[in-house]
Amino acid sequence: AEPAVVYDAGGKFDKSFNEAAFNGMEKYKAETGDAYLEFEVQTDAQREQAFRRMAEKGADPIIGIGFSQADALTKVAKEFPDKHFAIIDMVVDLPNVQSIVFSEHEGSFLVGMLASMASKSGKVGFVGGMDIPLIRRFECGYEQGAKYANKDAAVTANMTGTTPAAWNDPTKGTELAKGQFDQGVDVIFAAAGGTGTGVYQAAKDSGKFAIGVDSNQNYLHPGTMLTSMVKRVDVAVYNSAKAAKDGSWKAGVTVMDLAHEGVGWALDDNNKSLITDDMKAKVDAAKADIISGKIKVHDYMADNACTY
Amino acid sequence: MTAAASNGAPPPAIELVGINKRFGSVQANRDVSLRVEKGTIHGIIGENGAGKSTLMSIVYGFYEADSGEIRIDGQKVNIRSSAAAIAAGIGMVHQHFMLVESFTVLENVMLGAEGGAMLKEGASKARTELLRLGTEFGLTVDPDARVGDLPVGDQQRVEILKALFRHCSILILDEPTGVLTPQETDQLFRILAALKARGVTVLLITHKLKEVLAITDHVTVMRGGEVVADRRTADTNANELAELMVGRKVRLELEKTPAAIRAVELAVDALSLVDERGVTRLHDISFNLHAGEIVGIAGVSGNGQSELLETLAGIRTPSRGSIRLRDTVISADSPSDPAAMRALGLAHVPEDRHRLGIVTGFPAWESAVLGYQRDPKLGGRFLLNRNAMTGRCEELMQGFDVRPLQPQLGSSKFSGGNQQKLILAREMACQPRVLLVGQPTRGVDIGAIEFIHREIVALRDRGVAILLVSVELDEILALADRVLVMNQGRIVGEIAGKDADERQLGLMMTGSAEQQRAAS
Amino acid sequence: MSARPSQLPRWIEIGLLPIINVLMALVVAGLILWTIGANPFEAIAILVEGAFGSGYGWGYTLYYATSFIFTGLAVSVAFHAGLFNIGGEGQAYIGGLGAGVVALAFDNLLPAPVLVPLAILAAAAFGAAWAIVPAYLQAYRGSHIVITTIMFNFLAAALMVYLLVDVFRDPGQMSTQSRTFTENATLPEMATAFGWVGIKISSTPLNLSLVWALICCVLVEIFIWRSRLGYEIRATGLAPRAAIYAGIKPARVVIIAMAISGALAGSVGVNEILGVQHRLLLEFVAGAGFTGIAVALMGRNHPFGIVLASLLFGALYQGGAELAFEIPTITREMIITIQGLIILFSGALAYMNRPWVERLYLRLVAAKAQGASSHG
Amino acid sequence: MDDTFLLALSTLAATIRMATPLIFCAMAGIFSERSGVIDIGLEGKMLAAAFAAAVVAAETGSPFIALGAAVVVATLLSLVHGYACITHRGDQVVSGVAINIVAAGLTVVLGHAWFGRGGNTPDLTPDQRLMPIKLPGADTLIEIPFIGPIYYHIISGHSLLTYVAIAIVPLVWFVLYRTRFGLRLRAAGEAPAVVDTAGIPVLRLRYMAVMIAGLLCGIAGTFLSISMNATFQKEMTAGRGFIALAAMIFGKWRPWPAFFACLLFGFLDAIAIRLQGVALPGIGHVPVPLIQALPYLFTVVLLAGFIGKAVAPKALGYPYIKER
Ligand SMILES: Nc1ncnc2c1ncn2[C@@H]1O[C@H](COP(=O)(O)OP(=O)(O)OP(=O)(O)O)[C@@H](O)[C@H]1O
Ligand SMILES: Nc1ncnc2c1ncn2[C@@H]1O[C@H](COP(=O)(O)OP(=O)(O)OP(=O)(O)O)[C@@H](O)[C@H]1O
Ligand SMILES: [Mg+2]
Numbered sequence A: 001a002e003p004a005v006v007y008d009a010g011g012k013f014d015k016s017f018n019e020a021a022f023n024g025m026e027k028y029k030a031e032t033g034d035a036y037l038e039f040e041v042q043t044d045a046q047r048e049q050a051f052r053r054m055a056e057k058g059a060d061p062i063i064g065i066g067f068s069q070a071d072a073l074t075k076v077a078k079e080f081p082d083k084h085f086a087i088i089d090m091v092v093d094l095p096n097v098q099s100i101v102f103s104e105h106e107g108s109f110l111v112g113m114l115a116s117m118a119s120k121s122g123k124v125g126f127v128g129g130m131d132i133p134l135i136r137r138f139e140c141g142y143e144q145g146a147k148y149a150n151k152d153a154a155v156t157a158n159m160t161g162t163t164p165a166a167w168n169d170p171t172k173g174t175e176l177a178k179g180q181f182d183q184g185v186d187v188i189f190a191a192a193g194g195t196g197t198g199v200y201q202a203a204k205d206s207g208k209f210a211i212g213v214d215s216n217q218n219y220l221h222p223g224t225m226l227t228s229m230v231k232r233v234d235v236a237v238y239n240s241a242k243a244a245k246d247g248s249w250k251a252g253v254t255v256m257d258l259a260h261e262g263v264g265w266a267l268d269d270n271n272k273s274l275i276t277d278d279m280k281a282k283v284d285a286a287k288a289d290i291i292s293g294k295i296k297v298h299d300y301m302a303d304n305a306c307t308y
Numbered sequence B: 001m002t003a004a005a006s007n008g009a010p011p012p013a014i015e016l017v018g019i020n021k022r023f024g025s026v027q028a029n030r031d032v033s034l035r036v037e038k039g040t041i042h043g044i045i046g047e048n049g050a051g052k053s054t055l056m057s058i059v060y061g062f063y064e065a066d067s068g069e070i071r072i073d074g075q076k077v078n079i080r081s082s083a084a085a086i087a088a089g090i091g092m093v094h095q096h097f098m099l100v101e102s103f104t105v106l107e108n109v110m111l112g113a114e115g116g117a118m119l120k121e122g123a124s125k126a127r128t129e130l131l132r133l134g135t136e137f138g139l140t141v142d143p144d145a146r147v148g149d150l151p152v153g154d155q156q157r158v159e160i161l162k163a164l165f166r167h168c169s170i171l172i173l174d175e176p177t178g179v180l181t182p183q184e185t186d187q188l189f190r191i192l193a194a195l196k197a198r199g200v201t202v203l204l205i206t207h208k209l210k211e212v213l214a215i216t217d218h219v220t221v222m223r224g225g226e227v228v229a230d231r232r233t234a235d236t237n238a239n240e241l242a243e244l245m246v247g248r249k250v251r252l253e254l255e256k257t258p259a260a261i262r263a264v265e266l267a268v269d270a271l272s273l274v275d276e277r278g279v280t281r282l283h284d285i286s287f288n289l290h291a292g293e294i295v296g297i298a299g300v301s302g303n304g305q306s307e308l309l310e311t312l313a314g315i316r317t318p319s320r321g322s323i324r325l326r327d328t329v330i331s332a333d334s335p336s337d338p339a340a341m342r343a344l345g346l347a348h349v350p351e352d353r354h355r356l357g358i359v360t361g362f363p364a365w366e367s368a369v370l371g372y373q374r375d376p377k378l379g380g381r382f383l384l385n386r387n388a389m390t391g392r393c394e395e396l397m398q399g400f401d402v403r404p405l406q407p408q409l410g411s412s413k414f415s416g417g418n419q420q421k422l423i424l425a426r427e428m429a430c431q432p433r434v435l436l437v438g439q440p441t442r443g444v445d446i447g448a449i450e451f452i453h454r455e456i457v458a459l460r461d462r463g464v465a466i467l468l469v470s471v472e473l474d475e476i477l478a479l480a481d482r483v484l485v486m487n488q489g490r491i492v493g494e495i496a497g498k499d500a501d502e503r504q505l506g507l508m509m510t511g512s513a514e515q516q517r518a519a520s
Numbered sequence C: 001m002s003a004r005p006s007q008l009p010r011w012i013e014i015g016l017l018p019i020i021n022v023l024m025a026l027v028v029a030g031l032i033l034w035t036i037g038a039n040p041f042e043a044i045a046i047l048v049e050g051a052f053g054s055g056y057g058w059g060y061t062l063y064y065a066t067s068f069i070f071t072g073l074a075v076s077v078a079f080h081a082g083l084f085n086i087g088g089e090g091q092a093y094i095g096g097l098g099a100g101v102v103a104l105a106f107d108n109l110l111p112a113p114v115l116v117p118l119a120i121l122a123a124a125a126f127g128a129a130w131a132i133v134p135a136y137l138q139a140y141r142g143s144h145i146v147i148t149t150i151m152f153n154f155l156a157a158a159l160m161v162y163l164l165v166d167v168f169r170d171p172g173q174m175s176t177q178s179r180t181f182t183e184n185a186t187l188p189e190m191a192t193a194f195g196w197v198g199i200k201i202s203s204t205p206l207n208l209s210l211v212w213a214l215i216c217c218v219l220v221e222i223f224i225w226r227s228r229l230g231y232e233i234r235a236t237g238l239a240p241r242a243a244i245y246a247g248i249k250p251a252r253v254v255i256i257a258m259a260i261s262g263a264l265a266g267s268v269g270v271n272e273i274l275g276v277q278h279r280l281l282l283e284f285v286a287g288a289g290f291t292g293i294a295v296a297l298m299g300r301n302h303p304f305g306i307v308l309a310s311l312l313f314g315a316l317y318q319g320g321a322e323l324a325f326e327i328p329t330i331t332r333e334m335i336i337t338i339q340g341l342i343i344l345f346s347g348a349l350a351y352m353n354r355p356w357v358e359r360l361y362l363r364l365v366a367a368k369a370q371g372a373s374s375h376g
Numbered sequence D: 001m002d003d004t005f006l007l008a009l010s011t012l013a014a015t016i017r018m019a020t021p022l023i024f025c026a027m028a029g030i031f032s033e034r035s036g037v038i039d040i041g042l043e044g045k046m047l048a049a050a051f052a053a054a055v056v057a058a059e060t061g062s063p064f065i066a067l068g069a070a071v072v073v074a075t076l077l078s079l080v081h082g083y084a085c086i087t088h089r090g091d092q093v094v095s096g097v098a099i100n101i102v103a104a105g106l107t108v109v110l111g112h113a114w115f116g117r118g119g120n121t122p123d124l125t126p127d128q129r130l131m132p133i134k135l136p137g138a139d140t141l142i143e144i145p146f147i148g149p150i151y152y153h154i155i156s157g158h159s160l161l162t163y164v165a166i167a168i169v170p171l172v173w174f175v176l177y178r179t180r181f182g183l184r185l186r187a188a189g190e191a192p193a194v195v196d197t198a199g200i201p202v203l204r205l206r207y208m209a210v211m212i213a214g215l216l217c218g219i220a221g222t223f224l225s226i227s228m229n230a231t232f233q234k235e236m237t238a239g240r241g242f243i244a245l246a247a248m249i250f251g252k253w254r255p256w257p258a259f260f261a262c263l264l265f266g267f268l269d270a271i272a273i274r275l276q277g278v279a280l281p282g283i284g285h286v287p288v289p290l291i292q293a294l295p296y297l298f299t300v301v302l303l304a305g306f307i308g309k310a311v312a313p314k315a316l317g318y319p320y321i322k323e324r
């Protein structure tokens, strides 16, 4: 059966995690030659509709992208106990559902370290899309990482807005970035969907650094993009589809953390000149420490607070 | 064409041949033919809805005739837009002013004749020209005043100035005197005479036979969309014209018994009103209104009569002084509102019937209960009963001969006279103890005036106290038992109705006005 | 002859002309589909079939239409008072909050027959409250209602983000939503309701809110066109000065009309929160408030027209989704474009076809009359 | 002290940047609405223009050709609006809503068809964009205390289009109040029948007005996609058209007051950005969404407290029907 993917409201080209899922499916398609089904939801009611339609069409597995899909997916997964489902960023406890969650805070910690090591002013910035728990988890890990690398580092954080436009407002992103630059910030990590493009552009125009999110966005502005906090939704989606094809599919929770290469930071030709050996060494060490448990990165979701 | 010119006599300035115009089911003009000689003043009269305005709008390119021909100076012309009419030398003063209220006088005059892409150069020329026209014709208006702030009389001047400013050779005036005082009317007629002397052809629509007889050379009578008669003014008289218009004999004189005055219904004491902009509109007004009498308020429009009516009706709150209606005292401290005043038995026929008296977007049966929408007879606690409302409307229409007798028809589709009759019917039907009436016959035809006047007197005879505001001195003289003259927000004189005459009232109204003007 | 006093019979006016308009929109949409390589006939067949071809399609179409009826009525009631309420979006959002708050507070205490009506009232009350503030500011402070209602949309969004993240969210829960209500606070699905009387229909989000929406239509119809207050509202909207003359207090009318408007918009929360989601969540209004503007105006501000226009918009949403399911090359944005074109052609260009239809009709009538007279 | 001074400067500079698209759109709205045509479609026209500018800049490399293309596209949409509302007397609000929706959909459809990547257009290089301009002497004058930094931060360093935006306000004022065209246009919005009886074609005037509105929206869109940003992104106007509409009403349909309303909105936004995360004296940390709500709250308060009643052009929203 063909796999199916139901993207979240951001749409499959959000330059962010929906797009990562899309990339994963494209890779699957390229490797296996199998087609896949997809749908971009526009209203909340369409979520359930989409899962059910995919199930009725015989798709397998059916992958829901984003925490908002949980309720609809739960409902449909119960109706189709023989089908395989997967959900990203959320835990759904059913025997036919694979829940894939990412340790964004760990990845954010590493790019936070890089940010404060690259910063000359000791001030680093964060731009989030909306003030929601997921984004706070990014922010908290980033802050902790920045302070870990330089305990005097100051973190300035901004959220873009409170309507869906917050994820698609590069102009506001530009302005938020300029506002932070004016306060002395010289590296900004944006976890704000399409708004991030504005942040990166502003960094480029002002000769500062920016850090991408979800996908590897280093290619956007070589020389400006210090790195990207990658969240391997592509890998997760690919694995899930592949496992179903191979018959090795398993239900349960998969935690995509540093140890499992589920999150991380991107180093490639586009940014290698910006990352000194020293920086790389320190980050690699911290990574090892996190994996070994020596460094505890605080998960905002653990206690709804950023305490570390 | 040239043939006409060759036989010696100059061709008529305007000649209309077989004009037809239909609006839906209404044949507004039926095969209308008309000749207007150059350099004459030509009157057009007819009942409300006779098709006069429609005809003139066709000449002015505002409507397009379904068939027929227009000839100007013997040449057939095709007037498809106002621009074409203006190019043909036609100017028009519309029945409903065509003025931008938020603009200044100067801007209104310039609109369409700015004299260049930039306003500056044109404006200074226009200013000089206005000054010239002002002195030449005695038509002075402050060029920088906002038109919306001007009294209607001045707005009328602006309309005429607009036409003169464009140097038209044919001037159409659609009921220009409806809002003017006798003095202003005289002045307008002097202007028209001066224009005529200069070779301008004037077409004058009016409901006032006196005016027709006074100033026109020819008169055309219309009825039901058709021309029913054409007369040289010298060869006709008021009674004949009235009969031609209405199609029956009309009694032009109102018969009225002396008033049987009873108790005071409405007592106004030292009433003053300062408006939102801080201008004092009413100054220390005091008078009593008794049951069974008609008190007329005479005055040039814009001297506080409208504000007086609105204050008495509860629309405005007095700034000082008081109004006592039966046992209720209304003052700044204990304000009232129109609904409360109605409940006390006060009815009000507003001056501005289009904007106040009816809701033009409502069908007649809804407008027929405006102000009485809370009347328990019209429905239950929350809901209105449509049958009751339509029934009420039909009764009112029958009682006052409102035509057409169609409660479902949109309020705006009735002619002014019929709208007015409906409003009067509505306000009189509630058996008020006090009736405020503003300009009850403005723009209304003779037949309807006769009817309305008789109804007002009949109401008085039933013991209602009536306050009548009118700029028509004829009307005041015909109806009022007592006349108060208003000027600049004050009452400047009082005369018993039987002693009053036009000249004397006119002097009181304007004489002091000129004194004031000279003083300031 | 002007377009105003129509000479067309009603079946042309409200039947044939709208159909011609929608057909024109479909032709243009078809052209666009054709340029991107989709088969327009197939696509339009899927769209129509998807919206109306099955009980399932009808269910979704009517479910969307329910919200649009509420917001369309909301816009129209304000419109009758001469007010342009752009704030339906925010009022609906806060209405949902009202329903949700009551549900969360009492869903373990009160039985459904008590709680659901209470939550419905709360939705209306919260929506009304959110509309009354701009109304008050317009009535007594002269603030322009268009601006204040736009601002109140943003304020509602901000408030909801705050509440859902920091107040109503279960700690440890990633989703920006409250806990799910118990059965006591849910409005039954239409499928369930039909089940009570033994009729089986497909399970869709369509719920009893539709009945409430239709009741609201009737109530609005009666209120606006037959009640004393409705008379006063319309008088104020059409002729403010005449209304004052008639003893109507404009400030009172503004506040009452906006309160009713807000209550109607707030009822979107009944459909979405009590009927479908059974929990509070972010962005559940999804533009229904703005769609209500187009719905009201296309429905000529009349409940019956609003129901028809809502049905059209509901069909576009549901049929559009089916189109996206069935034809992979047709994206979400393609469907948005088609929706926009249909609004353009059957809404804004609604009068475009009238002159020629009128001419044609009059000619046919004249020919018939002539034929009849020559034969008779 | 020095820090607060610099903060103030940066806030003001941000104010001007944020206000730029609003100014163009508000002026566009003034033209259209003063002629009697409601323009809810500012958002859609700006969005379509942003798209056109980004596409053409990427293809031709010239920001000025891009500007021209954006203006053409936005003006074409205006013509659609005019055709619906002026010629066919369609509802002006519905037409505007339709334009907004079509623009939101079509930009992505076309962008995706041409470039892939979900409607984003290719990233632009600085020479394809309208970059900030450093005014002569900015670098040397900055040494002068007080005046220097003001010159450097606030006056210098903006996009060409920002300067155009500021210059356009007196121009709009001049056109509206000092030219024949403006006089007629304002009259068309107040009393179209008067304009008609003065022999001036009302419909043509209104068409001109909506086309000028299109032109100005075109510049606004260009500013967003190739000056402020370096790419087009779906729905990147993010509601600015509506805020501009609010600014226009706030300014009572007059150019200067509307201009100041735009600056005010820009300023409140700039302030709110800088207040996030700052502990307010006496209140402490305010939740971020509430800070984000401040500009809107302020607007409501200002509107209720200080601004008199706004009266729309009398004929606004009414198609001119000449009965024949
Ligand atoms: N725009 C219109 N649409 C429909 N019917 C109209 C229109 N204008 C005029 N009519 C009808 O045409 C007839 C003639 O109207 P017209 O305005 O010419 O009358 P009038 O002689 O000027 O009346 P009045 O003395 O009241 O000014 C009326 O019966 C009216 O109902
Ligand atoms: N849109 C319309 N539809 C139908 N009839 C109309 C329309 N507009 C005007 N009329 C008719 O045209 C005639 C003249 O209208 P108008 O408003 O000028 O009334 P009027 O009697 O001339 O008013 P006034 O009392 O101010 O002189 C009226 O008989 C009215 O019925
Ligand atoms: Mg007339």
Ligand SMILES: [Mg+2]
Pocket (backbone or CB within 6 Å): B048, B095, B175, B416, B417, B443, B444
């Ligand atoms: Mg008349």
